[in-house]
Amino acid sequence: MDIIQIEDFSITYADGAESLRGINLGIKEHAINVLFGPAGGGKSTLLRAINRLNDLTDVKEVKGSILFKKENLLDSKLDVTRLRRRIGIVFSRPMPLPMTVTQNVTYGLEVAGEHDRGKLNEVAEKALRQVFLWDEVYDRLNDPAIAISGGQQQRLCLARVLALEPEVIMLDEPTSALDPVSTARIEDLLQTLKEKYTIILVPHNVQQSSRMADYAAFFLQGELIETGEGKKLFIAPEDKRTQDYVEGRFG
Amino acid sequence: MTAFEDQSQLKGAHWQERFGDAALWVLSLITVLPILGIVIYIIYKGAPGITWEFLTSMPTNGMREGGIFPAILGTLLLTLGCFLFAVPLGIAAGIYIAEYAKDTAATRAIRIAIISLAGVPSVVYGLFGLGMFVVFFKMGVSILAASMTLAIMTLPVVISTTEEALRSVPNAFRVVSISLGATRWQTVWRIILKEGMPGILTGVILGLERAAVETAPILFTGAAFYLPTLPTSPLDPTMALPYHIYVISTQVPGMPLTVQYATVLVLLFFVLVMNLIATFVRSRARARRQW
Numbered sequence: 001m002d003i004i005q006i007e008d009f010s011i012t013y014a015d016g017a018e019s020l021r022g023i024n025l026g027i028k029e030h031a032i033n034v035l036f037g038p039a040g041g042g043k044s045t046l047l048r049a050i051n052r053l054n055d056l057t058d059v060k061e062v063k064g065s066i067l068f069k070k071e072n073l074l075d076s077k078l079d080v081t082r083l084r085r086r087i088g089i090v091f092s093r094p095m096p097l098p099m100t101v102t103q104n105v106t107y108g109l110e111v112a113g114e115h116d117r118g119k120l121n122e123v124a125e126k127a128l129r130q131v132f133l134w135d136e137v138y139d140r141l142n143d144p145a146i147a148i149s150g151g152q153q154q155r156l157c158l159a160r161v162l163a164l165e166p167e168v169i170m171l172d173e174p175t176s177a178l179d180p181v182s183t184a185r186i187e188d189l190l191q192t193l194k195e196k197y198t199i200i201l202v203p204h205n206v207q208q209s210s211r212m213a214d215y216a217a218f219f220l221q222g223e224l225i226e227t228g229e230g231k232k233l234f235i236a237p238e239d240k241r242t243q244d245y246v247e248g249r250f251g
Numbered sequence: 252m253t254a255f256e257d258q259s260q261l262k263g264a265h266w267q268e269r270f271g272d273a274a275l276w277v278l279s280l281i282t283v284l285p286i287l288g289i290v291i292y293i294i295y296k297g298a299p300g301i302t303w304e305f306l307t308s309m310p311t312n313g314m315r316e317g318g319i320f321p322a323i324l325g326t327l328l329l330t331l332g333c334f335l336f337a338v339p340l341g342i343a344a345g346i347y348i349a350e351y352a353k354d355t356a357a358t359r360a361i362r363i364a365i366i367s368l369a370g371v372p373s374v375v376y377g378l379f380g381l382g383m384f385v386v387f388f389k390m391g392v393s394i395l396a397a398s399m400t401l402a403i404m405t406l407p408v409v410i411s412t413t414e415e416a417l418r419s420v421p422n423a424f425r426v427v428s429i430s431l432g433a434t435r436w437q438t439v440w441r442i443i444l445k446e447g448m449p450g451i452l453t454g455v456i457l458g459l460e461r462a463a464v465e466t467a468p469i470l471f472t473g474a475a476f477y478l479p480t481l482p483t484s485p486l487d488p489t490m491a492l493p494y495h496i497y498v499i500s501t502q503v504p505g506m507p508l509t510v511q512y513a514t515v516l517v518l519l520f521f522v523l524v525m526n527l528i529a530t531f532v533r534s535r536a537r538a539r540r541q542w
Contacts, residue, residue, distance in 0.1 A: 053426065053429065056425070056429060081434055084432040085431075088430070095424075097424060097427055097442060107433075111433040111437045160431065164431070
């Protein structure tokens with residue numbers, strides 16, 4: 001079932017940067033939806049449109065619609081703070097906020113109005129356990145988040161999103177700044193998380209795309225070229241451009 | 252033969268390096284020495300005049316004897332008044348310009364105006380205060396009018412350092428905070444302002460320091476030549492250190508030199524303490540900074 005339906009979606013920026021043209025795509029529930037393709041193809045733009053982080057950028061024109069459970073996310077009257085709690089995002093570089101490990105996890109809940117310390121600590125522990133970070137940092141919960149390793153920081157960023165109990169988790173090249181061991185941990189984690197959440201992943205290379213995809217969509221220069229289930233796009237793509245990219249002829 | 256084996260060339264570079272170091276050292280010394288000389292001379296001449304009585308009692312015998320307490324108190328009151336008006340307003344304006352204002356022609360004009368205002372001579376602020384607060388708002392020559400005049404002078408400094416401090420906070424924090432469902436104000440309040448605070452405080456202290464030692468802005472708006480009693484309300488005029496120094500060094504015949512130097516020394520001490528606080532705040536913040 002499609003939890004998010006993107007229909008005829010186009011976006012252009014005021015400064016003429018990366019844009020998207022006529023995108024039609026369904027995001028499948030409880031699956032890893034992979035968006036892949038060479039840099040500048042519009043994958044990040046799409047993620048930022050889905051949870052309206054685009055509002056922070058100078059957008060010139062938006063067309064079409066993005067329906068999330070029948071609700072148009074592009075509606076200007078939409079409560080964007082509530083939307084961002086339901087659709088979380090993890091960025092390519094670990095970006096802990098300048099506060100302690102626990103505070104990083106509870107930040108989203110605190111700004112949502114939760115002040116009960118006991119409840120917050122409980123949620124923090126649960127989220128940190130979900131990303132298998134608890135055992136590594138339980139004695140450093142009150143240390144600055146910047147003090148833990150890069151791989152741990154990225155899992156912390158994931159825990160921070162999980163603490164809000166979102167419905168969709170978007171990850172924009174979450175392992176591009178990580179070593180192979182940390183990368184493997186994040187990938188394993190995503191495989192277990194998809195039971196409970198819908199995941200949209202922008203992998204940082206083709207190999208990761210093919211490893212992780214339940215559904216894949218190939219983006220090239222602002223257009224959606226091809227979509228497919230499972231490994232289809234990586235084994236038997238229909239479009240020549242998809243094939244060339246997957247086989248490493250460009251990109 | 253490679254360049255590295257060419258000993259003469261290496262030696263040349265070595266001597267150049269030595270000469271450069273020495274030149275920079277001498278130049279630094281030339282900058283520091285006069286200041287050091289002035290400070291030491293003032294301490295030497297003024298220290299004998301500094302007594303508990305000098306700091307805490309009223310002036311007597313046409314200000315030639317007794318203490319300078321009213322001037323010290325006056326400067327403290329004016330600085331406090333300036334703080335109360337300039338800081339909340341200045342920080343608020345800085346936050347608006349850095350975090351909310353869109354980059355339009357109007358915003359840019361405001362920014363240029365603020366920078367230009369920081370360069371306006373203080374006597375112009377004094378005359379503005381005279382016209383605006385003393386005369387137009389009928390505050391009279393008073394602590395209130397002088398504080399507000401000093402505040403107007405300090406505002407551009409507070410606004411631009413606030414803006415600067417907030418802009419130096421990495422943008423990633425804003426994006427992350429917003430992405431976790433925080434509103435713009437929550438982001439500013441919980442993260443940006445907190446991280447920018449040391450920079451803001453440094454600017455505030457340096458701005459206040461300038462306000463505390465200026466003579467021209469208070470000359471027409473609140474400073475008194477001599478008052479036999481302490482001020483009892485914000486609408487009273489007050490004596491103040493910088494103006495007092497001007498008065499006793501030019502307007503009072505037969506003024507003992509020690510009293511003059513001691514008064515200057517007190518003002519210098521004021522400046523030193525505020526500078527130390529600013530330095531302390533900054534270095535502490537730098538050590539604790541997490542980015």
